[in-house]
Amino acid sequence: MHHDLTDEELLKLLEAPPRYKAPNLYDSELDRLITERGLQTVRQKRQQYFWKVIIGAIIGGIFGFVSSFVAPSIVFQLTLLSLAVYFAIGYFVGSHRSKLVSKTFKSGRHDLTLKMLPDAISWNTAWYPLTIKSLLNCQNIELNLLLNEGRILELEAHSRFLMAHINPARLQNSRALPRLQNNIWVSWMLAGRYLEAAEGFASSDLSKTEKHIRTIILNNLALCQVKGGDPKAAQETLDRAFAEISSQPRSPVRPNLEFIQATVYVEQNNLGAAEAAIDKAKTLAEKIGNSELQADCMVLSGRILSKQKRYDEAELFFKSAIEVFSSTDNTHYLSLCFAMHYYAQMLLETGDEKSALRSMRKILEYTQSYQQREENTCERIKQRLRDTSKIRTASDLITLGEREPLIELGTADN
Numbered sequence: 001m002h003h004d005l006t007d008e009e010l011l012k013l014l015e016a017p018p019r020y021k022a023p024n025l026y027d028s029e030l031d032r033l034i035t036e037r038g039l040q041t042v043r044q045k046r047q048q049y050f051w052k053v054i055i056g057a058i059i060g061g062i063f064g065f066v067s068s069f070v071a072p073s074i075v076f077q078l079t080l081l082s083l084a085v086y087f088a089i090g091y092f093v094g095s096h097r098s099k100l101v102s103k104t105f106k107s108g109r110h111d112l113t114l115k116m117l118p119d120a121i122s123w124n125t126a127w128y129p130l131t132i133k134s135l136l137n138c139q140n141i142e143l144n145l146l147l148n149e150g151r152i153l154e155l156e157a158h159s160r161f162l163m164a165h166i167n168p169a170r171l172q173n174s175r176a177l178p179r180l181q182n183n184i185w186v187s188w189m190l191a192g193r194y195l196e197a198a199e200g201f202a203s204s205d206l207s208k209t210e211k212h213i214r215t216i217i218l219n220n221l222a223l224c225q226v227k228g229g230d231p232k233a234a235q236e237t238l239d240r241a242f243a244e245i246s247s248q249p250r251s252p253v254r255p256n257l258e259f260i261q262a263t264v265y266v267e268q269n270n271l272g273a274a275e276a277a278i279d280k281a282k283t284l285a286e287k288i289g290n291s292e293l294q295a296d297c298m299v300l301s302g303r304i305l306s307k308q309k310r311y312d313e314a315e316l317f318f319k320s321a322i323e324v325f326s327s328t329d330n331t332h333y334l335s336l337c338f339a340m341h342y343y344a345q346m347l348l349e350t351g352d353e354k355s356a357l358r359s360m361r362k363i364l365e366y367t368q369s370y371q372q373r374e375e376n377t378c379e380r381i382k383q384r385l386r387d388t389s390k391i392r393t394a395s396d397l398i399t400l401g402e403r404e405p406l407i408e409l410g411t412a413d414n
Contacts, residue, residue, distance in 0.1 A: 022191035038164025098134035194228035255284035295324035318343035
């Protein structure tokens with residue numbers, strides 16, 4: 001157990017670059033269950049749609065029969081009209097609900113989005129494939145909510161479940177594939193599996209990928225490369241990404257690219273250029289209200305100031321970042337670990353070994369608590385998959401909203 005480590009062992013961990021990984025719990029059993037249930041729900045959807053066609057035909061027949069007593073010549077037209085109305089109601093209600101969910105999500109009202117999303121997904125699933133566009137939109141919002149909440153395992157499980165819905169013969173040409181693959185690799189990236197994630201992102205056929213997805217993939221690849229210790233490759237990827245958005249000054253990816261650029265400069269010890277890039281990233285992050293990206297920038301600023309021996313200033317940045325990451329229930333597991341690790345390294349440099357060791361023990365306690373929560377999540381997903389009556393859509397695999405809190409951390413030196 002981590003809490004049994006001696007001070008000497010903790011110091012060795014602290015003197016090395018931070019290397020933290022979330023547990024890889026997506027095992028062969030989970031993959032088998034997801035594939036089986038995914039294919040099963042595809043068959044169920046087809047059966048549901050078949051019966052809707054039958055019901056529509058019956059309704060049309062009834063209208064036609066009734067109308068035949070009045071005007072036999074328009075039986076066929078009324079039958080077609082009733083069918084059109086029947087399916088139009090299904091389509092337009094689904095589309096309307098999807099648009100409302102999308103509007104609510106974009107406005108940042110995630111609590112309300114969570115309340116509206118189940119009904120929207122349920123309706124659009126019931127009318128699939130007529131409402132496939134609306135369903136995909138709702139599922140994409142759901143994936144974004146998983147990402148926002150840092151639900152790494154659930155993000156991968158959800159994406160793989162949706163991939164199981166795609167006909168294997170059409171999988172490679174599916175427009176949904178790049179997005180779903182990106183989600184899986186993002187889950188690896190958030191888990192600290194940078195080399196594996198980088199291989200995934202690098203394997204993408206960008207020529208067949210939509211432009212906005214292409215930029216996101218390049219952004220993610222660059223982040224994995226610099227985090228994986230290859231700033232040179234990251235710079236090459238960044239150059240490609242910046243070229244993609246050269247005509248889009250307000251691209252939503254730009255703040256992240258500027259942050260990654262700053263990180264590359266820090267790794268290259270080009271501190272002046274790093275500070276300029278951080279300022280750009282921080283300004284853009286403030287405009288879009290991305291508090292976690294702002295906190296990431298604070299950590300980089302703290303690292304730069306530490307390198308410059310400006311420890312008092314660095315401490316303020318580290319503490320502010322740790323407070324942000326802690327106040328959001330640590331949605332992105334690694335961000336807090338890295339922030340506390342760099343802060344502990346700074347404390348060690350200033351001679352405060354006691355506080356540095358205390359910070360390291362808190363990090364390790366947190367990682368244990370996080371791992372236990374992920375293991376509980378994995379078992380819950382498997383239990384749901386084993387009970388076929390509980391799984392109709394990918395949404396049934398996950399639980400969005402509040403989770404049990406992890407250990408209270410506060411600031412690192414308390």
